[in-house]
């Protein structure tokens with residue numbers, strides 16, 4: 079194998095050497111590169127061999143999907159008793175929403191997906207018109223869920239299950255983003271009053287556990303409001319959850335703002351862009367891009383924290399699960415209930431996480447200096 | 448005015464910038480002391496001086512990136528005050544090029560160039576793009592228009608930054624050490640663009656240590672030290688017959704290598 083010689087300056091582009099890529103090479107390099115690495119690989123394989131068959135048998139092959147009661151389940155198979163979940167799925171999904179009106183929840187969810195499409199995906203056909211719909215969706219959604227104006231009114235106390243989680247989670251996420259950005263900008267403002275107010279708000283809200291805020295929402299607010307006013311419990315919870323996560327968003331965004339070099343703002347100023355335009359076109363797009371991991375982290379936290387509402391008597395999926403476990407006919411199936419609820423949360427949060435990675439890749443524009 | 452290149456460039460008598468007994472402090476630190484300067488339409492001024500002498504601060508006061516505390520700065524007939532309207536008015540007429548380019552990394556070269564014309568000058572998008580293309584051709588990088596700044600070399604980025612400023616059709620261009628972050632082979636491509644601009648009659652104030660550039664295009668070279676203007680003269684006079692001791696010392700240091 080003698081190296082082919084080229085005159086200086088005439089060396090052509092060559093293919094990389096073979097044997098440096100391919101499946102076998104990957105295995106050798108990543109799994110068996112040293113005795114220790116080989117040991118790790120074999121141990122991991124053994125643990126997987128113990129866990130995976132048992133878990134799949136329990137969850138699928140030995141599981142019972144149709145049954146009338148726990149006893150019945152046990153007669154049919156040794157695995158998970160998904161029949162219980164199947165039996166309660168309506169309640170897990172809609173809480174105590176009137177049975178005849180549940181189509182409204184389904185429609186609302188479908189419209190929500192439609193409204194999110196142009197926001198999350200910039201190649202949506204007719205994106206502009208669709209964005210108008212997204213803007214109108216909160217009002218349509220509210221009307222569908224709560225009723226009035228021709229629809230049967232539904233008390234918000236009948237909300238529950240996944241539907242309740244989605245309502246609190248989505249409203250909290252949608253409202254805390256703009257409030258959080260405003261607070262972050264306020265905390266950097268040149269005007270002392272605005273700066274102090276923002277700082278006080280953020281520090282206060284961050285320094286208090288969410289549960290205390292929820293208790294304040296469910297009990298204390300009555301003392302502050304004029305007697306006789308009724309203030310929907312879910313609305314109060316929404317306000318508290320939103321304020322809570324907007325304080326976190328504000329700090330995440332502030333971190334992003336501080337990471338933007340001073341020269342960016344100066345260049346925008348020098349071009350004659352005023353404060354608003356400089357923020358809108360130059361500073362915020364860059365700051366928010368840097369903050370994506372932190373923002374999504376906060377959103378995921380918020381989404382999971384919605385389970386805390388069970389403490390003030392709202393029945394989210396965990397609440398429903400706990401309540402249904404006390405049914406004598408099905409008692410003792412805690413594993414199924416909690417795994418099912420965990421699975422729901424995992425799907426939602428994992429989805430958010432993947433979307434944030436997609437977004438980061440999409441917004442990546444060449445090398446940073 | 449001995450150089451032939453200079454005589455082809457016209458300077459009129461109308462004053463573009465007047466700075467009168469201007470002082471600036473950073474906290475207790477007196478950065479700029481009693482600055483008096485008048486710049487005519489079409490004049491090209493080079494400012495030099497040791498590091499920390501206040502050169503950047505001085506030109507950044509002209510478009511109010513820094514605030515001065517005493518004296519007056521009048522740009523194109525508008526006096527700089529705290530009034531935001533005045534400041535925006537002046538910034539529309541004054542372009543600035545920075546040492547570190549300060550291009551917007553999340554926007555393409557084209558978007559960098561059209562953003563301000565569209566949103567500040569209210570120019571229709573198509574027209575703004577045509578103008579941008581014209582200036583990108585002028586700085587010889589029309590083929591990079593749809594790349595992002597991170598994909599360009601330093602010299603290309605600085606030329607984009609110049610084009611971006613020119614798109615606002617400014618009356619005055621300020622340059623703050625535009626070549627000092629560049630590798631030697633890229634300095635020339637940026638200087639060439641600046642020389643061309645000078646030949647077209649742009650009013651320019653340029654902080655630079657490129658003495659060759661000062662000799663060929665400047666009408667006046669200003670030497671600053673310790674926050675003061677120590678000496679200002681046409682380049683021939685300035686380089687051949689410096690008056691002040693500090694100027695002599697500075698020139699001997701900078702021309703030594």
Ligand SMILES: Nc1ncnc2c1ncn2[C@@H]1O[C@H](COP(=O)(O)OP(=O)(O)OP(=O)(O)O)[C@@H](O)[C@H]1O
Pocket residue numbers: 473476478496497498499500501502503504505
């Ligand atoms: N934001 C600031 N706060 C306090 N002091 C500052 C600030 N910016 C600059 N200075 C000081 O003011 C002086 C003048 O700074 P300036 O940047 O104008 O110098 P320069 O002549 O441009 O120097 P260089 O050639 O290194 O760029 C320096 O002593 C610097 O330390």
Ligand SMILES: [Mg+2]
Pocket residue numbers: 502503504623624
């Ligand atoms: Mg400087």
